[in-house]
Amino acid sequence: MKNPTVSIVIPTYNEKENISRIIEMLRKSLRGVEHEIVFVDDNSPDGTSCEIKNFIKNSSKIHLIHRVGRRGLSGAIIEGIFAARSDLVAVMDCDLQHDETKLRDMLDLFYKDASLDIVIGSRFTADGEISINAFSKIRKLGSKVTTFLIKKLLRIKSTDPLSGFFMVKRESFLKKSDKLQTQGFKVLADFLATSGTSIEIKEVGYSFKNRVAGESKMSFLTALELIGLVLSQILNGRVSIKFILFCMVGLSGIFVQLLITGLAMLLTNQFPTSQTVGIIAAMTSNYFLNNIITFKERKLKSLDLIRGLFSFYLICSLGAFTNIAIATYVFYFSYNWLISSFIGACIGAVWNFTLTSIFTWKS
Numbered sequence: 001m002k003n004p005t006v007s008i009v010i011p012t013y014n015e016k017e018n019i020s021r022i023i024e025m026l027r028k029s030l031r032g033v034e035h036e037i038v039f040v041d042d043n044s045p046d047g048t049s050c051e052i053k054n055f056i057k058n059s060s061k062i063h064l065i066h067r068v069g070r071r072g073l074s075g076a077i078i079e080g081i082f083a084a085r086s087d088l089v090a091v092m093d094c095d096l097q098h099d100e101t102k103l104r105d106m107l108d109l110f111y112k113d114a115s116l117d118i119v120i121g122s123r124f125t126a127d128g129e130i131s132i133n134a135f136s137k138i139r140k141l142g143s144k145v146t147t148f149l150i151k152k153l154l155r156i157k158s159t160d161p162l163s164g165f166f167m168v169k170r171e172s173f174l175k176k177s178d179k180l181q182t183q184g185f186k187v188l189a190d191f192l193a194t195s196g197t198s199i200e201i202k203e204v205g206y207s208f209k210n211r212v213a214g215e216s217k218m219s220f221l222t223a224l225e226l227i228g229l230v231l232s233q234i235l236n237g238r239v240s241i242k243f244i245l246f247c248m249v250g251l252s253g254i255f256v257q258l259l260i261t262g263l264a265m266l267l268t269n270q271f272p273t274s275q276t277v278g279i280i281a282a283m284t285s286n287y288f289l290n291n292i293i294t295f296k297e298r299k300l301k302s303l304d305l306i307r308g309l310f311s312f313y314l315i316c317s318l319g320a321f322t323n324i325a326i327a328t329y330v331f332y333f334s335y336n337w338l339i340s341s342f343i344g345a346c347i348g349a350v351w352n353f354t355l356t357s358i359f360t361w362k363s
């Protein structure tokens with residue numbers, strides 16, 4: 001069978017009501033263009049995948065990758081691009097916020113310029129915009145400021161690196177795929193930062209519209225993952241977003257420990273007891289935060305949540321011993337308490353992260 005000209009990858013999570021609409025809109029705007037649609041659904045509880053399967057029955061152009069036990073927009077998009085059959089792949093939201101009529105303009109740009117690697121749908125070009133009711137004033141401002149910072153920090157030339165709407169040469173994308181992070185929301189920014197000046201980019205302005213049905217999955221967590229992505233890029237991809245989130249939670253634990261130790265001192269005036277209570281409080285808050293932030297796609301519930309807490313206590317206590325042992329060893333050679341303590345803390349963090357990923361959150 002001949003490969004289609006373009007594959008449209010559409011990640012979905014709870015988008016049941018938008019499926020028929022997007023299929024119809026794409027059918028209209030891509031009339032005459034050989035295409036396929038690849039939905040990537042993370043087992044949405046609202047039954048999005050069943051809705052997609054109803055359309056698959058009647059069309060060989062529609063495909064579904066149904067992922068179970070996994071969550072994440074970036075990972076879903078990467079898998080969709082891997083599975084796509086055409087040389088050109090477009091990525092867009094399912095909720096009709098991205099302008100499907102621009103797909104033809106994107107295709108034209110590729111036809112005119114064979115060396116092009118990616119065309120980005122941008123909200124920030126002369127003819128691009130965020131339509132008035134699409135975002136609250138706060139999110140609009142947040143979006144502009146974040147875009148500015150990301151461009152500076154990751155040295156990206158595009159006007160809209162946080163866009164979720166783009167068309168890319170499949171081969172150019174897959175070349176970088178083993179360096180891209182599956183966690184997070186911003187695979188385009190990751191791809192642009194990873195590729196640097198080695199790729200050729202063009203942009204098409206479009207009007208970012210209001211979501212048709214359902215809710216946005218953007219959240220405070222998405223923002224944390226974006227910070228993780230920036231740090232990971234700055235460290236040349238040597239550490240994962242997950243490890244950075246784990247360390248951020250660890251830092252928050254220091255504040256919890258100081259706060260609770262201080263309160264306990266006020267109540268008991270007994271330092272060893274207060275310090276112990278502070279440490280237990282910090283470990284407990286670290287555990288619950290990691291459960292909803294770092295390991296959100298493997299979130300533990302009910303009995304597993306309690307079992308996980310005790311395995312977390314155990315692993316982190318052993319981590320503290322490792323930390324002390326390594327720091328003491330380094331101090332023996334360096335006589336520098338700061339370096340020794342820092343190295344101990346780093347090894348302790350790696351220990352805690354590795355073992356809790358395996359045993360507490362069972363990777």
Ligand code: GDD
Binds near residue numbers: 011012040
């Ligand atoms: N498979 C899968 N797994 N799909 C997901 C997940 C997930 O964990 N989270 C979100 N999606 C799907 C949604 O169902 C939607 O089709 C698309 O990914 C984007 O999610 P939205 O919830 O609609 O995000 P948004 O509209 O707030 O932000 C979008 O537009 C921005 C501007 O272009 C995203 O595309 C952002 O990346 C983009 O910056």
Ligand code: MN
Binds near residue numbers: 093097211216
């Ligand atoms: Mn959207």
